[in-house]
Amino acid sequence: MHRFMRSPMAASWALASPVVLILTFFLLLPIGMITALSFWGSTEFSIYPAFQFDNYEYLFGSSVVRAVFIKTFTFAVITWAITLVIGFTVAYFLTFHVRTLTWQVVLFMVCTIPFLTSNIIRMISWVPFLGRNGIANKTLMDLGLTQEPVEWLLFSEFAVILAFVHLYSLFMVVPIFNTMMRIDKSLIEAARDAGASGFQILTNVVIPLTKPGIMIGSIFVVALVMGDFITVRFMSGSQVANVGRLISNDIGLLQYPSAAATAVVLLCTVLIIIAIMLKFVDIRKEL
Amino acid sequence: MEGKRPTSFYVLGAFFVTFLIFLYGPTITIGILSFQGPQGGLTFPMRGTSLHWFRELFQTQAVGDIWGSFRRSFTLGMMVMVTTVVLSIMGGMAFRRRFAGSTVLFYIIMASLVIPSILVSLGVGLIFSQLGWDVHWATSGYGAQLTWTLPFGLLIMFAVFNRFNPAYEEAARDQGANEWQVFAHIVLPLIAPSLIGVALFGFTLSYDEFARTLLTSGSRNTLPLEIFGMTTNVTTPVLYALGTLTTVFSLSIILVFIVVALWVQRRRARFGSDAGKGMV
Numbered sequence: 001m002h003r004f005m006r007s008p009m010a011a012s013w014a015l016a017s018p019v020v021l022i023l024t025f026f027l028l029l030p031i032g033m034i035t036a037l038s039f040w041g042s043t044e045f046s047i048y049p050a051f052q053f054d055n056y057e058y059l060f061g062s063s064v065v066r067a068v069f070i071k072t073f074t075f076a077v078i079t080w081a082i083t084l085v086i087g088f089t090v091a092y093f094l095t096f097h098v099r100t101l102t103w104q105v106v107l108f109m110v111c112t113i114p115f116l117t118s119n120i121i122r123m124i125s126w127v128p129f130l131g132r133n134g135i136a137n138k139t140l141m142d143l144g145l146t147q148e149p150v151e152w153l154l155f156s157e158f159a160v161i162l163a164f165v166h167l168y169s170l171f172m173v174v175p176i177f178n179t180m181m182r183i184d185k186s187l188i189e190a191a192r193d194a195g196a197s198g199f200q201i202l203t204n205v206v207i208p209l210t211k212p213g214i215m216i217g218s219i220f221v222v223a224l225v226m227g228d229f230i231t232v233r234f235m236s237g238s239q240v241a242n243v244g245r246l247i248s249n250d251i252g253l254l255q256y257p258s259a260a261a262t263a264v265v266l267l268c269t270v271l272i273i274i275a276i277m278l279k280f281v282d283i284r285k286e287l
Numbered sequence: 288m289e290g291k292r293p294t295s296f297y298v299l300g301a302f303f304v305t306f307l308i309f310l311y312g313p314t315i316t317i318g319i320l321s322f323q324g325p326q327g328g329l330t331f332p333m334r335g336t337s338l339h340w341f342r343e344l345f346q347t348q349a350v351g352d353i354w355g356s357f358r359r360s361f362t363l364g365m366m367v368m369v370t371t372v373v374l375s376i377m378g379g380m381a382f383r384r385r386f387a388g389s390t391v392l393f394y395i396i397m398a399s400l401v402i403p404s405i406l407v408s409l410g411v412g413l414i415f416s417q418l419g420w421d422v423h424w425a426t427s428g429y430g431a432q433l434t435w436t437l438p439f440g441l442l443i444m445f446a447v448f449n450r451f452n453p454a455y456e457e458a459a460r461d462q463g464a465n466e467w468q469v470f471a472h473i474v475l476p477l478i479a480p481s482l483i484g485v486a487l488f489g490f491t492l493s494y495d496e497f498a499r500t501l502l503t504s505g506s507r508n509t510l511p512l513e514i515f516g517m518t519t520n521v522t523t524p525v526l527y528a529l530g531t532l533t534t535v536f537s538l539s540i541i542l543v544f545i546v547v548a549l550w551v552q553r554r555r556a557r558f559g560s561d562a563g564k565g566m567v
């Protein structure tokens with residue numbers, strides 16, 4: 001063991017090998033399998049090995065599929081914009097307005113804790129709020145803002161986006177807070193001494209220096225929303241479709257080749273978006 | 288540092304408080320509603336208060352195999368936690384030097400974070416069926432969850448080792464410590480606080496995971512799957528009672544980890560070393 005450790009390369013490989021094995025068997029191989037399967041053929045009752053582009057032809061030809069992809073993008077963009085504003089504001093407050101490290105840590109923990117509880121439960125917990133006889137409708141009617149209960153609160157696209165923001169804004173807060181805390185406070189002093197207004201400090205100093213954190217948070221949120229299927233299913237009451245639901249419906253119907261083809265297209269889409277985002281930040285440096 | 292707070296402090300403070308209400312409000316609401324009287328429904332008003340719905344949970348299972356699924360989720364969470372901690376340390380140590388393929392491996396780890404979880408679920412399920420193996424939560428489910436917890440653990444370790452001062456190790460080596468002693472007596476104590484974080488992530492991410500376990504857990508459900516199944520056929524506050532219980536369970540796990548972290552910190556302060564400062 002000792003002599004082996006002397007060769008740094010071999011030691012690194014030995015240490016990394018379990019991770020390599022697990023990711024090969026449970027990530028790369030499955031992705032390869034899905035890709036292969038996406039070229040298979042299927043009938044109503046069975047699937048058979050083949051190398052044909054039927055599944056892809058159907059995908060790219062269908063206007064329904066196109067609409068579903070557009071919907072998925074829309075969810076991602078709206079959720080991204082809202083979580084960005086929330087994440088930046090919360091991180092800014094914690095970094096520049098909370099004065100002691102202890103309080104910063106405590107308030108940061110308070111933000112983090114819900115993220116460590118069950119997503120399913122957090123979705124369910126919107127029901128008494130948004131339901132037909134829920135708190136939101138009661139309040140609206142008591143205030144006389146509406147006569148009838150508002151129907152689009154629960155089981156709607158509104159509910160889906162609300163739940164996304166609720167579940168994923170943490171992924172924005174954490175990396176932005178992390179980069180913001182590393183901003184040298186004397187830079188802000190210098191800007192102020194040079195006569196910059198608060199707004200100018202924000203746009204010329206804070207935001208540029210926070211960009212890596214914003215990018216990392218954006219990558220998380222976009223990937224999670226694009227790949228989701230359960231939030232959309234639950235919060236829309238199965239009335240709205242996104243790509244993830246397309247895949248899970250096909251799986252439910254045992255149409256694996258079709259599910260696999262959709263999955264491959266989704267994967268490529270997500271990876272391309274992320275690759276573009278990575279152009280703006282060197283992730284290895286930012287850790 | 289002192290002085291009057293600017294107006295922006297109050298505006299942003301109000302925003303922050305609203306955010307916290309948004310985060311916690313719904314959970315607190317179902318917490319309250321789980322104490323509904325026996326006649327109560329899924330929304331307000333409360334028709335009396337009772338422990339009726341909690342009792343329902345503990346009685347013979349009209350609502351599925353909750354305790355069985357809880358045991359499975361707990362065991363799986365522990366397995367994933369231990370694996371994630373051990374492999375993240377090893378991976379973190381490996382990545383302190385560049386080695387052939389390290390860049391490729393780094394990007395595979397990153398990809399593992401962003402690949403939609405349903406792909407992992409579907410793919411692992413397919414691989415197992417191709418190999419003629421049965422999917423089971425402790426094999427395929429375990430592996431599928433690791434593709435999510437490992438990258439998290441590894442990223443934390445990369446961040447830790449990026450700021451790690453090798454002078455301590457060199458000092459130990461100069462005094463004749465071998466590689467294992469350097470690791471056990473120098474590195475491990477220094478990274479211990481971060482490992483508590485990795486362990487907490489490993490356990491909770493596994494315990495709450497839904498999509499990756501959906502097609503890989505086999506005939507026996509984990510708790511999140513069981514709860515999701517209940518949402519389609521249970522329309523009483525028993526669902527809230529279950530939600531409240533698992534949330535309380537998660538919170539106590541978090542509390543245990545915080546206490547351990549504080550204990551480690553105090554122990555360290557007592558032994559009067561400033562090593563590891565700035566790593567938290």
